[in-house]
Amino acid sequence: MRLLDAKRLEIFVRTVEAGSVTAAADELSYTVSAVSQQLHRLELELGHSLLQRQSRGVIPTEAGMMLANHARKILRQMDATRADLDDLAAGKSGSLVVGAFPTVAASFLPLVIETFTSQYPSVDLSIRSARIDTLIAELERGSTQMSLLWDHPWRPISVEGITIDELFREPFVILVSKNHRLARASEVQMKDLADETWVVRADAHPVVEVLDRAATSAGFRPSIAMYANDYQEAQAMVSAGIGVAMAPTGAVTLRHPGVRSLSLGDEAPVRRILVGQRDERVGSSAEIALRRALFDTAKGMVPS
The missing domain is CATH 1.10.10.10 (Winged helix-like DNA-binding domain superfamily/Winged helix DNA-binding domain)
Structure with missing residues (x-):
């Protein structure tokens, strides 16, 4: 042939x-x-x-x-x-394109960028924010040199030709209105929320599965009051008393003034924040430096 x-x-x-x-x-x-x-x-x-x-x-x-x-x-x-x-031909060793998903781009990544750009101000750094399937496809095509990804411990991500390393784990928290009966608590258990109505993300968002798993373990099925388009809308509805919500810590870095965040303690579900790069790519000095900044910043995040 x-x-x-x-x-x-x-x-x-x-x-x-x-x-x-x-x-x-x-x-x-x-x-x-x-x-x-x-x-x-x-x-x-x-x-x-x-x-x-x-x-x-x-x-x-x-x-x-x-x-x-x-x-x-x-x-x-x-x-x-x-x-x-x-x-290589264009001499772009001082240029980086990094993929990220919205919640990490709004929380963890700015800390990394601040550290990295202060040490390497001449590097041209671009960020592409997208859904995880797009992030992986852009890594495979070489459109991005590295990408921040996520998964859950019960379903680890694996992509042929992509090396994936864990940066840190972030717990999910419960969001309640400042007028909620539990608003003054710092920690809550899922069983205490069995009679609540819930605000969840729309379009089969991964947080729905996380909530279902946590609620099932606590012996109840969550009653859904609203499907929100993003976490800002979810927080607004929680503040108005429509229901309570579950969210990863990084999604509520900018918290609505009418919302309180409650820890689930040791029973809190977690998601893993990851960095992915193509197996065969030889990293430039800028990539190596950014990877180091990612892991250095991750050391200060919430431990697993």
């Missing part, structure tokens, strides 16, 4: 994801004829039918699905290689 052509693989993946040859041609600014020709050549090279034509487009065959999965990985690796070589 001859070596596969990268552009041909890209055309195939775009066609699978777009669901039609015409849509793929539009995305790639090719003619429909050119895309069809490249797909036909790919099928001849591999000796397999890769796409099944339907009245409204195409779907991959079993062989096509297998090729698409492998091709996506190959294309991400090629993007990452180009990014590394571009950095």
Whole structure:
């Protein structure tokens, strides 16, 4: 079998994801004829039918699905290689692009940046805040040199080709209104909250699973009063007495004046704050320095 052509693989993946040859041609600014020709050549090279034509487009065959999965990985690796070589050619060793998720970008990361930039003021540092699936994809493509990630101890994250190290663990806390019966307490147990209504994050946010697990362990199912779009909205609703809420510590660094934060003590669920980098990447001096700043700052965070 001859070596596969990268552009041909890209055309195939775009066609699978777009669901039609015409849509793929539009995305790639090719003619429909050119895309069809490249797909036909790919099928001849591999000796397999890769796409099944339907009245409204195409779907991959079993062989096509297998090729698409492998091709996506190959294309991400090629993007990452180009990014590394571009950095080298452009002399960008003094430039860093770091991925982060919103709550850590609003709490832990500013402390790291303050330390890092005071020591390395000439480094051009950029931050990309996104959901975790996007953060991982950008790491794989080489769009970011490192990224802050998170997981829970009961479901540790693992990504082929990415080295992941734990920075620290942060506990979840309970948020109540300043007028709540428990507002003067510093610590509470989940069983004390069995009769409460809850404000949780919308769109199947991970905090919903954390709450469900904690409540189940305490012998009750939480009654949901509202699904909030973000933690600021959740805090506002808690302050108004709509319900109580659970949140990771880093999500409530900026606390609503009408809200009190209560510890769950030893029974508090935790999430792990992580740093990820591609296995094969050789870090620049700026990356090494930033990684050191991450771990140095993490030493001052809440211990597990």
